[in-house]
Amino acid sequence: MNPVLDLPRLEGTAERGGALADFIWFRTGGPAEWLVKPCDVDDLAGFMSRLDPAITVMPVGVGSNLIVRDAGVPGIVVRLPKSFAKVSVDGDRVRAGAAAMGITVASKARDAGIGGLEFLRGIPGTVGGAVRMNAGAYGREVCDILVEAVLVLRDGSIETWPRERLGYTYRHSQVPDGAVVVEALFEGKPGEPSAIGAEMDRIAAEREASQPLRSRTGGSTFKNPPGTKAWQLIDAAGCRGLRIGDAQVSEKHCNFLLNLGKASAADIEALGEEVRRRVREQSGIMLEWEIQRVGRGSGEE
Known part of the structure; x- marks a missing residue:
């Protein structure tokens, strides 16, 4: 790892040698060279725009699908804080910050009578990770419900990409290296909250029994x-x-x-x-x- 990176100004926090094993699900592996937590989208975009283009950037959510090797991760690891976890509903659409958990999005949709998002109950990661890897469970994938995603690209530009631009295949997307997904817009269909809740309960019980x-x-x-x-x-x-x-x-x-x-x-x-x-x-x-x-x-x- 580099002895010292010259980091640009950030309103959030930047921790040198930030521990990743504290929250990665495997609870093992090395630290980040720098663990960066921006306070909002503009803070992240400004930081990225001023960061040396040669320095790598890797976003991490809750690390539910990640092995961090023992010598750690060079460059910048971006972890979005709770300010990126807001979830709102408009008609049959749910807008979710990238730090929101799948279960939170599914529950918000259930309460609003929006069906089709129940499978997110079975995905134990964040929205950002789910969008990036086209996460799926119980016969459905993110590409089935995503309308668009907001990305902060490596050069600091903020772009909204429609689903088609993400080039989804099985557990893969064309989100560029170094880009950070900060928000997603999902679309479901009208449904009865009780029926939606029953399907979420079924998924939860099946996961508990088999995993x-x-x-x-x-x-x-x-x-x-x-x-x-x-x-x-x-x-x-x-x-x-x-x-x-x-x-x-x-x-x-x-x-x-x-x-x-x-x-x-x-x-x-x-x-x-x-x-x-x-x-x-x-x-x-x-x-x-x-x-x-x-x-x-x-x-x-």
């Missing part, structure tokens, strides 16, 4: 290959319960990796690669990571 929600995990580890499920391939390859140190393939849902207590990010990533190797050997299919792996490993320059 290790109360563990140090990173959510679904690998993308589902066409025509099959990643967990089925992992199970068939004999990987359920497989361990490297304190990193373990979940016994409850084997497309989840767990930190049993003292696993390093390197342990977790190595376990994932071993799962990929065994699945390929058993089925001929090379699983693709869904969890984002960022930063530098120990000993890397």
Whole structure:
């Protein structure tokens, strides 16, 4: 990491060596070179516009789908505070700040009698992350409900991108590197709050029954290959319960990796690669990571 970055003025906060393991779901990994929390969109845009273009910028929400490698993340990690978590309703549309959680958006839609957003109850991350990776669950994806998203680009410009410009595919978008999603507009359809609530409850119960929600995990580890499920391939390859140190393939849902207590990010990533190797050997299919792996490993320059 650079010894010192010359950061431009910021109304929010900038913490050198800011801990990421404090909130990343795996609770492991190295720090950010600088952890930046802007106070509002204009503060973020001004900061980005004055920041040396050579310095990398990476937004992080709650880290529910992230492995931060053990030597940490160089450059700037942007984490949006609660001021970016406002949610409002206009007709059948819900406007949400990027720091809002999926469950908050789904609940707001339910209370307003807006259906079609229930699946967000099953996505344990923020709106910003969901928009960037086209998050999905229970048969629906963000691209099914997104109207447009507001981005602060790496040069500090603020742009509103319609869904079509985001180029969505399975768990992927064309949000540019270094850009920060700050807001999203979703559209649903009229529905009865009681029926919407019942569907959200069903999703919550199904997740509780099938996923290790109360563990140090990173959510679904690998993308589902066409025509099959990643967990089925992992199970068939004999990987359920497989361990490297304190990193373990979940016994409850084997497309989840767990930190049993003292696993390093390197342990977790190595376990994932071993799962990929065994699945390929058993089925001929090379699983693709869904969890984002960022930063530098120990000993890397």
